[in-house]
Amino acid sequence: MPSYRHWSSWVETSICVHLVVLPARKRRTHEIRTLGYCFQLVGGVLVERSPASSEVGTCLLTLSSQLSHCRTILRLFDDVAMFVYTKQYGLGAEEEDIFVRCVSVLGNLADQLYYPCEHIAWAADARILRVDSARWWTLSTAFWGLSLLLGIARSLRMILMLRRRLRGPAVAFTSRLPRTKRRAMEAQVQSEVLTLLSNVADLANAVHWLPPGVLWAGRFPPWLVGLLGTVSSLLSVYQAVRAGGHAEAPTP
Numbered sequence: 427m428p429s430y431r432h433w434s435s436w437v438e439t440s441i442c443v444h445l446v447v448l449p450a451r452k453r454r455t456h457e458i459r460t461l462g463y464c465f466q467l468v469g470g471v472l473v474e475r476s477p478a479s480s481e482v483g484t485c486l487l488t489l490s491s492q493l494s495h496c497r498t499i500l501r502l503f504d505d506v507a508m509f510v511y512t513k514q515y516g517l518g519a520e521e522e523d524i525f526v527r528c529v530s531v532l533g534n535l536a537d538q539l540y541y542p543c544e545h546i547a548w549a550a551d552a553r554i555l556r557v558d559s560a561r562w563w564t565l566s567t568a569f570w571g572l573s574l575l576l577g578i579a580r581s582l583r584m585i586l587m588l589r590r591r592l593r594g595p596a597v598a599f600t601s602r603l604p605r606t607k608r609r610a611m612e613a614q615v616q617s618e619v620l621t622l623l624s625n626v627a628d629l630a631n632a633v634h635w636l637p638p639g640v641l642w643a644g645r646f647p648p649w650l651v652g653l654l655g656t657v658s659s660l661l662s663v664y665q666a667v668r669a670g671g672h673a674e675a676p677t678p
Contacts, residue, residue, distance in 0.1 A: 455500055456663050462493035463655030470649025487648060498548055505541050512538055525583050533576040540569035564637055571632035574625045581622040588615045617668075620661050627658040 469486030472479040512534045518527035543566035550559030588611050631654050636643040646654075 455497060456659065456666065458493050458497055458500075460656065460659040460663060462490045462497070463652050463659055465493070465652070466490035467649055467652030467656050470647055470652050474647060474649060490652070498544065501541065502545060502548070505545075508538055508541060523583065523587060526580055526587075529576045529580045529583070533573050533580065536569045536573040536576065540566050540573065543569060563635075567632055567635050571629060571636070574629040574632060577625045578622060578629065581618045581625065584618045585615055585622070588618070617665060620665050624658045624661040624665075627654040627661075630654050631658075 465486045469483040469490060472483030473487065474483075476483070515530065515534055518530050521527040521530065543562050546555060546557065547559045547562035547566055549555040550557045550562060592608070592611055592615075630642075631646070631651055633641050633643055634646040634651060638644045
């Protein structure tokens with residue numbers, strides 16, 4: 427029977443391998459997400475405005491649905507990475523602002539709960555579990571929406587704090603603020619603005635996928651869902667590329 431030391435070593439090795447492979451898979455997930463929403467945007471426009479091209483539009487919508495299902499399958503393996511991130515962040519002791527710390531911790535908790543709810547919903551649709559999938563899809567979407575809402579609150583707070591520092595009395599004289607630090611703060615403001623816009627677009631779609639009667643739930647046409655998702659995906663891809671090309675800039 428393997429000892430605790432061997433078991434602990436195996437767990438650590440598995441997590442390290444998972445985290446090494448994660449960036450490449452994350453890039454692939456971004457690509458799948460962007461393509462899926464682009465297909466939904468084009469397909470929705472064709473179905474709604476061009477009856478002659480409705481067959482092509484329907485095919486694109488079907489392809490978009492399959493890519494979304496592919497992403498759901500890939501997320502079955504994200505629990506470990508999310509748990510490691512949540513554990514590393516902890517209670518956000520490194521955050522200077524208590525509000526940012528609280529919304530970040532709550533956002534991590536919402537993300538952590540989102541995954542198992544979605545897994546159960548997927549398993550119910552696949553007839554692996556005999557439960558009501560609609561209830562679990564609604565619950566997972568609610569956790570996703572909550573995470574987005576907390577992310578929006580965090581970004582707004584960070585933008586206000588950073589702009590206050592840039593415009594504060596201590597920054598009135600450029601000699602008192604190193605140029606590299608000022609550029610880093612300005613880059614972080616831009617990053618937070620992009621994150622804010624991306625989360626707002628995703629939140630609009632999240633509400634749309636909630637049960638009817640909740641705000642604008644179920645009222646978006648397919649092309650609008652595709653447009654919002656495409657905007658959010660492109661912003662995320664741009665941020666990822668920008669972060670890779672400017673490693674010295676602090677990440678939000």
